[in-house]
Amino acid sequence: MEPTNISDPEYFHKVVDCQHACPAHTPVPEYIRLIAEEKYTEAYMINWDSNVFPGVLGRTCDRPCEPACRRGRLEGKEEEPVAICRLKRVAADNKGDVKSLMPQGPFKPNGKKIALIGAGPASLTVARDLAPLGYEIHLYDEQKLGGGFMRSQIPSFRLPETVLNEEVNYILDLGIHTHFNHYVKSLKDTLSKEYDAVFVGSGAPKGRDLDIPGRQEGAAHIHIGINWLANVAFEHTAKVGKKVIVLGGGNTAMDCCRTARRLGGDEVKVFVRSPFAEMKASPWEKEDAAHEDIPIIDNHVPKTFVVENGVLKGMTFEKVTAEYDKDGKRKLVPVGGPDIFIEADDVLIAVGQENSFPWIERDLGIVFDKWDMPTVNEVTFVSTNPKVFFGGDSAWGPKNVITAVAHGHQAAISIDLMCRGESMTVRPSPFVNLVSQKMGIHEWAYDSAVVNDERYVVPQADKKVTLTNRKKEVELGFDHITGFKEAERCLNCDIQTVFTTDKCIECDACMDVCPTACISFTENADESDLRNMLKVPATNKSQDLYVSSVLPTKRVMVKDENMCLHCGLCAERCPTSAWDMQKFFYNVTKAHTGCSSHK
């Protein structure tokens, strides 16, 4: 193999699994260390810069970082990833004054006007990134408050309104012109108002319906999940029947069933077509539903709504089993037997949501594909109309908050580049830093010791209280001490093992001391061969090999990044400092931080 090019920031970035997996590439280990040091304000600001909504995401994020966490790959089945998401909340809960650390308006106008359609996380991110540069931002939303689906679809018992308001207001306070209670009916009209760019962040607002017998007759008590959740959030709906069926296996279904429990649903049941293990809902959301005595009944396909005398009585289901063909494709096969009848006063349909652009005229130069989705550039987020940008769920369908934020950052960069007449395809480089952590013998500037603690559980409020008050937050968050302990579980994967070939005397000390047998000295070979020549074969191909240039004995140093604990023992035992532990800081450049200096 060729020697690894560690001057390419993407190499070490990939070693920081959590940060790499985060769509917004939040510098996770950096803020976790700050939490351990009780520097909550600083930890919050690192998050705020990257993901804009630390308090919201610390409660509701889909946490793609956690399955990626190296800790989850370690020996032992019980070893779980660091509770990254809930640590973010610790920073948000305990922060001091952050507003003074944010960009301070009023900003000198640059004469450009931008319209943002939909006040969800994608648009708000664009607003935050562009406002400090002097753009005049006009934010449109049909609801009376900003936040988009963070407000309408995430129930208050998971995300208190105060937390959401606070973080939305940090952005609106940057001098954003809000146009709430204003449904944009025509993109053509908006474009005619002399905006320099329009960003569409209108989400995936259309809940999928279920067209089976009885749907029309029972309509009064059959609700589309996301609409129903929005009605609850905006206090148009305050009650539900005693017996409730929720259809669907995603996170919206989980939010629906748990909300129903709080609005008078004593017998709430979730019915899913797929097997339990294949449900789309996050495991922790399924656990929370189970904790609130909500059975999830899998392998049941809805057949009919049963309506008698114009009143919904319940539903019938067909029991199925999942079979898989040789390609692993699933087929649901009926097991036979009569359909099953389940009583219900109300049914909530949460079987997916879709994009919907009835307000975009099709003669504006925006190409729509056969699924009626706009063609959007994956790097620049520009549509085929150079003035119109898409991001968040409206770009490629429903994802999550953190993805919407990541889109917003990139769209803001594109809009800024376009408004300044520069090429959108030349993207700004990330901000990168690499600094030695050595302080002395056995002394590093980071907590190098690897703790053995198992993942801490976030305490919850008493069910008796939470089930009677839909606004009472269920999770209580980590206290300071538990937050510290959980933060200590982080392996500090951003503290990189950096190898300098010409300092190495090949004493083998690093190879001998490495607890997880990551380091080998061997003859060089092609990657596929080399992977098998190591002390422990490197079978996880998603993890890179770090290969040195040729050493005096004609061998190379090969480090399998997969199991590295970043404990620093290799550098500790290296007599010549050929190994050094260096803190790698990687931050995605945002429009307001770096674009203008980028040429």
Next chain:
Amino acid sequence: MTYIRPKFRHPELQKNKLGYTVDHYEGALSTLCAGCGHDSISAGIIQAAYEMNIEPHKLAKLSGIGCSSKTPAYFLSNSHGFNSVHGRMPSVATGANLANRDLIYFGVSGDGDTASIGMGQFVHVIRRGLNMTYIVMNNGCYGLTKGQDSATADQGSKNKSGNVNLFESIDLASLAIELGATFVAQSFSGDKAQLVPLIKAAMNHPGFAFINVISPCVTFNNNLGSTKSYDYVREHVEATATVDFVPQMKEISVEYGKGTHKQVVMHDGSVIQLHKLAEEWDPLDRQSAMNAVLNSKAKNEILTGLLYVNPDAHDLHHMINTSDVPLNTLGKDVLCPGSEMLVDINAGLR
């Protein structure tokens, strides 16, 4: 200040025949200087014991005093250990071995502990043919007392402060051959591919097995002009043969080039595979082994690998005809047969 070895190990570590992964043979985290050759030897011992499927409680590690003699703390934590008096490890090993012949005895010593204060004990344990492995971690200096020349420092070798050693060095390997050791090898801490099979073969040898391992002192004897530095040894190392130790004949899988390989079959059917590199050398012939050592020394080369082996070796227990059952397991009735027997013996002497 943190210097703690994490408990996590690679989840894909292979188990040996006993079901142990290699970490079962580890010891405490070393407190020797970073980069010490001794740590590499410790790692070699761990690897050898793991590959030999040794039950940890069937092995006793013994040492004297010095940097080298600290190392038993850093390997085989689950085995018996005795850190004895300076230079007196051989007599402790002799006592232990006589009491319980069923254990594998693994002695670790240094050049000071062996070639200076312990020389008397060293030569006699060889003469006795005690069944043990005796490793010298040889760095040519007294590392624990800041690097004075030891008795194995080569004449003309320069120490860290620039002083040249005036005295002839003691060559432990040729001394061992001379005194009748039945397994003599020499190796380098920086060459585990050679060292590990040598340790395995030595542990399997049924007599006195000696391995002299050049082990650079990274702090006091790794300077220019030293003949025991990493660079010097790498430039001057010359191997007798590549070594492979195969516990059972049927497992031989390596094919060597025609005419260059030699198999030494041990009494228990195990095999030492040698891919010969040195000319006119026969590992079964003491004379030729001595010549090979002396010839390479004359050429300023360090000859490594297996130097001499006698596959038909016998140990002390055989020579003095002791009980096959370990003495420490014999009961009082056997050890003390009573006054009637004494009367009989006395009668026989009349």
